[in-house]
Amino acid sequence: MNLFGIVKTRIIFDGSCIYDILVMISQRECVIILCLLVIKFEFANLSSAPVECLKPFCQCQKKSNGKAVCSGRSLHYIPRLPKYVRSVTFTNTSIRFIDKCGLVNLTFHQIEKINFTGNVLRSIDKDAFLNLTFLDSLIVSSEPQLNITALKLSFQSLPRLKIFELGFNFNFWKSLPRDMFNNYHVSNVRHLFLQANSFTYVNFTTFKTMTSLREISLANNSISNVSLTRLTSLSKLDMSSNLLPSVPTFCGRNDNSYFPNLNTLILSRNNIGFFGLKSFRCLPRLSTLYLDYTNIGRLQDNVFASLPSLRTLHLHSIGKPLISISQNAFNSSSLETLILQGSFFHFDKKDRYNANRIFASCPNLQHLDLTDNYMPSDESTFQMIFRPLKKLQKLFLTSTKILNLPTNVFTNMKLLQKLHLNDNGINSWNNSYRIFGNMTSMKYLNLRNNYISVINETSFPGELLSRLKTLNLARNPFSCICDQMWFKNWIQNNGSILIEYPNEYKCIHPNNMNGILLRDYKPTDKMCNPWNPLYTMAIAMGIVVLLFLTVGSIAAKCQGNIKNYIYLLRVYHNRKQGYIPLDSEEDYEYHAFVVYCDNDRKWVHNDLLNKLENEEGLQLCIHHRNFIVGDSITVNVDNFLKRSWKVLVIVSNNFAQSEWCQWEVDVVQERRRRQGKEVIVPIILETIDSKHMTSQLRTLLDRTPSLRYRSGVGTELFWKVLLQSLRKPLGHPPTSLLY
Ligand SMILES: *[C@@H]1O[C@H](CO)[C@@H](O)[C@H](O)[C@H]1NC(C)=O
Numbered sequence: 001m002n003l004f005g006i007v008k009t010r011i012i013f014d015g016s017c018i019y020d021i022l023v024m025i026s027q028r029e030c031v032i033i034l035c036l037l038v039i040k041f042e043f044a045n046l047s048s049a050p051v052e053c054l055k056p057f058c059q060c061q062k063k064s065n066g067k068a069v070c071s072g073r074s075l076h077y078i079p080r081l082p083k084y085v086r087s088v089t090f091t092n093t094s095i096r097f098i099d100k101c102g103l104v105n106l107t108f109h110q111i112e113k114i115n116f117t118g119n120v121l122r123s124i125d126k127d128a129f130l131n132l133t134f135l136d137s138l139i140v141s142s143e144p145q146l147n148i149t150a151l152k153l154s155f156q157s158l159p160r161l162k163i164f165e166l167g168f169n170f171n172f173w174k175s176l177p178r179d180m181f182n183n184y185h186v187s188n189v190r191h192l193f194l195q196a197n198s199f200t201y202v203n204f205t206t207f208k209t210m211t212s213l214r215e216i217s218l219a220n221n222s223i224s225n226v227s228l229t230r231l232t233s234l235s236k237l238d239m240s241s242n243l244l245p246s247v248p249t250f251c252g253r254n255d256n257s258y259f260p261n262l263n264t265l266i267l268s269r270n271n272i273g274f275f276g277l278k279s280f281r282c283l284p285r286l287s288t289l290y291l292d293y294t295n296i297g298r299l300q301d302n303v304f305a306s307l308p309s310l311r312t313l314h315l316h317s318i319g320k321p322l323i324s325i326s327q328n329a330f331n332s333s334s335l336e337t338l339i340l341q342g343s344f345f346h347f348d349k350k351d352r353y354n355a356n357r358i359f360a361s362c363p364n365l366q367h368l369d370l371t372d373n374y375m376p377s378d379e380s381t382f383q384m385i386f387r388p389l390k391k392l393q394k395l396f397l398t399s400t401k402i403l404n405l406p407t408n409v410f411t412n413m414k415l416l417q418k419l420h421l422n423d424n425g426i427n428s429w430n431n432s433y434r435i436f437g438n439m440t441s442m443k444y445l446n447l448r449n450n451y452i453s454v455i456n457e458t459s460f461p462g463e464l465l466s467r468l469k470t471l472n473l474a475r476n477p478f479s480c481i482c483d484q485m486w487f488k489n490w491i492q493n494n495g496s497i498l499i500e501y502p503n504e505y506k507c508i509h510p511n512n513m514n515g516i517l518l519r520d521y522k523p524t525d526k527m528c529n530p531w532n533p534l535y536t537m538a539i540a541m542g543i544v545v546l547l548f549l550t551v552g553s554i555a556a557k558c559q560g561n562i563k564n565y566i567y568l569l570r571v572y573h574n575r576k577q578g579y580i581p582l583d584s585e586e587d588y589e590y591h592a593f594v595v596y597c598d599n600d601r602k603w604v605h606n607d608l609l610n611k612l613e614n615e616e617g618l619q620l621c622i623h624h625r626n627f628i629v630g631d632s633i634t635v636n637v638d639n640f641l642k643r644s645w646k647v648l649v650i651v652s653n654n655f656a657q658s659e660w661c662q663w664e665v666d667v668v669q670e671r672r673r674r675q676g677k678e679v680i681v682p683i684i685l686e687t688i689d690s691k692h693m694t695s696q697l698r699t700l701l702d703r704t705p706s707l708r709y710r711s712g713v714g715t716e717l718f719w720k721v722l723l724q725s726l727r728k729p730l731g732h733p734p735t736s737l738l739y
C-alpha cells in the first residue's frame, strides 16, 4: 500500500461516539472516497440539524447563559441538547454509567458546566470528559454509589487550563484518598466544594497539588480534627457546621502562617467553647470571620486583637446567651462590621460589661447589629455605650426592649445613614432635637412595630424628615384623632418615603375607628377646629353637653360607678361561661399587673421594672409594653388582669387627678372583693394632696395596706417590704358580696 497522506479526523459511529482516527489516504482511491463520504454524511447528520430540547425530560433556557436541566427516572442517557446550551444539570435521572462515549452528545456545543445531582451514578470512565474543551465546572453531588477511585481517574480527561471549579457534596464520603487531586489536570482548580460529606478528619496535604486553590468548603461534615499544611493561594475556608472542639492552629513552624492569604474564615456552628488570646494568630490577611452559633458564653480581652486585617466579625447568636464581655474584647482598630445579633446579651446589667469601654477599642466600627439583645433602660448607660462610635453608618437596635428613646446618642453619629429601632416598645418622646438632631447623613429610619400613636410637627426635626429617603412607621397603634392632622397633611406631600403605607398604618383609637386605615381617616377643619364661624352654636351646644355631663356624673355618683358596674357585668358574664378564678402564683403568666398613670412612667420603667424584673426576676405586666396592639384598652385591661397574680397600683397626685386611672382603680377593686386584700399592693409615690383625694381612692387606701416609696435612705427597706407583699400568698377570698 502506497501512502501519500495521513489525515487526522473524527468519525462518528451509530451516532454515539467520536473516535479520533487516522484516515490513510492511499492509491486505492475508491476507499478514500468512501471513507470521506461516511465522515461527511455523519457530520452533516449530527451537527448541523437543529436539535430540540428533549421533552419531557429537559428544560432549556436560551437566556441566562443557556442553562438546561434534565431529570426523570426514565432518562437513561445523556441526550443531545440545543446548540446554545452551555450549562447542564442532570438530576434524579437513571443515568448509571458514563462510559468513554457517554458524554459525546455534549461535545457538539461549548459546554462549560456539568452538574450531576441525585442520579444513580456508579462510575465515570477515565476518558469521559475528553473533548469537552470548554468545561470549567464539574459538580457531582448526592451520588453516594459513585466509585470515588473512578471519579479520581476521570480527572485526567478534564481540560486543565479551563477547569476551575469542582464540587462533590452530599456524597457520604468518609474520607478522601490522599492522592485524590494529585492530577496535573486539576492543578489549576480555584474553588473546591466538599460540603455535607461524612469526613471526620481532613488532611490538607490532599489539596497541596492544587496550587491555585482560592476556596475550600468543608461545611456540614463531622470534622473534629484537621491537619493543616501551607496553602499560599487559599483565600476562603469554610468549615462551618462541623464538630471542631476548638479553633485550629494556623501557625506552622516558626510561627509561619499556614494560610498567609486567607481572607475569609467561617467557623460557625462548631463545638468551639473557648477563644483565647492565641486562638486567631497567624492569619495576617484575615478580614472576615464568622463565629456564629458557637458556644462562647464569655468574650475575653483581646481575642481578636491578633488579627491585623479584621474588618467584619460575625457573632450571631454566640453563646445563646452571651453572659459577659470583657472591656477590651473588641480591641481592633481595623474592625468595621460587628454582628452581635441574637446573643441576648444584657446591656442592662452593669456587672456583665463595662459600658464606657465596650466599644472604646474599636472606634472605626461602621456597622453594628445588636438585634435581639437587651439595651439598658437608663439613658446615661446608653450614652456611654455609644459614645466612642462616631463613625457608625448602620445601627440595628431591632427588638432590644427599648421603651424610651435616649437623647444625645444618635445625635453624635454624624455619619449614620441607617437606624433600625423597630420591634421595641417606644411610644412617644419629647425634644426630638436631642434625639434625632444633627444626624446629617440619615437616609433610612425604621420605627416599625412600636407603640407610637401620634406623629406631629414636633416628633422629628424638620431637616431630618426632608433628608430621609425611607421612613418606616408601619404597625404602630395610631390614633385617628385631630392631633394626627399634621401627619395626615405631611403624608399627602411626602408619603412616598413611607414604607408599607397605607396597608400597615391602622388606627386602633378611638374605639369606633379601630382597624381603619390611617389613610381613610379624613378629619376636616370643621371637625378639628373648634373656632369655626359657627362658634356661638358650638358654645351653646357645649353648655348643653356640660349640663348633660353634670347631671350624668351626679347620677353616676349616686349609683356607685357606672363604668365599674359595666365591668362587673362583664365579669359576671365570664363567670357564667365557666371562668373560674385561680389563686396560686404559678397559675398566672405575670406576677403583677401595674396600674399607673402616664406621668409616672419614668419611675415605673426606670426604678420599678429595673428592680423587680432585672434584679428579682419577676414578670410584670406594663401596659406600654405588653398590651396587644389592635385590641381596645378595656379588652387589654380585662385580659391582662386575668393573667396577672397581683395588682400593683402606683398612686401619685397625677394618678389621683386622672379619671382614666380612677377607672382602673374601680376595676381593680372588683378583684379585691373576690380575692381579698392581699391581691392589691398600692404604692404611694408622694403625699397625696387632700384636694385630689377621691372617695374611691380613699376607700382603696383605707381598706388595703399600702406602701410608701421613699428615695434615699428608706429605699432599701421599701423594696424589701414590696417584695414581701408581692410574694405573700393570697388569703382565702371573702365570700362574694355581689353574686
Ligand atoms: C445521544 O443523543 C441521541 C439523541 O438524543 C441518543 O439517541 C443517543 O443515545 C445519545 N448517545 C449517548 C451516548 O447517550
Ligand SMILES: *[C@@H]1O[C@H](CO)[C@@H](O)[C@H](O)[C@H]1NC(C)=O
Residues within 6 Å of the ligand: 302, 305, 306, 328, 331, 332
Ligand atoms: C489592643 O490591641 C493592640 C494590638 O494587638 C495591643 O497592642 C494593645 O495593647 C491592646 N489594647 C489593650 C488595652 O489591651
Ligand SMILES: *[C@@H]1O[C@H](CO)[C@@H](O)[C@H](O)[C@H]1NC(C)=O
Residues within 6 Å of the ligand: 408, 411, 412, 433, 434, 437, 438
Ligand atoms: C449639633 O451640633 C452642633 C455643632 O456641631 C452642636 O453645637 C449642638 O449641640 C449639636 N446638637 C445636638 C442636639 O447634639
Ligand SMILES: *[C@@H]1O[C@H](CO)[C@@H](O)[C@H](O)[C@H]1NC(C)=O
Residues within 6 Å of the ligand: 428, 429, 454, 455, 456, 457, 458, 459
Ligand atoms: C405632639 O405630640 C406629643 C405627644 O403625642 C405632644 O406631647 C406634643 O404636645 C404634640 N405637639 C404638638 C405641636 O401638637
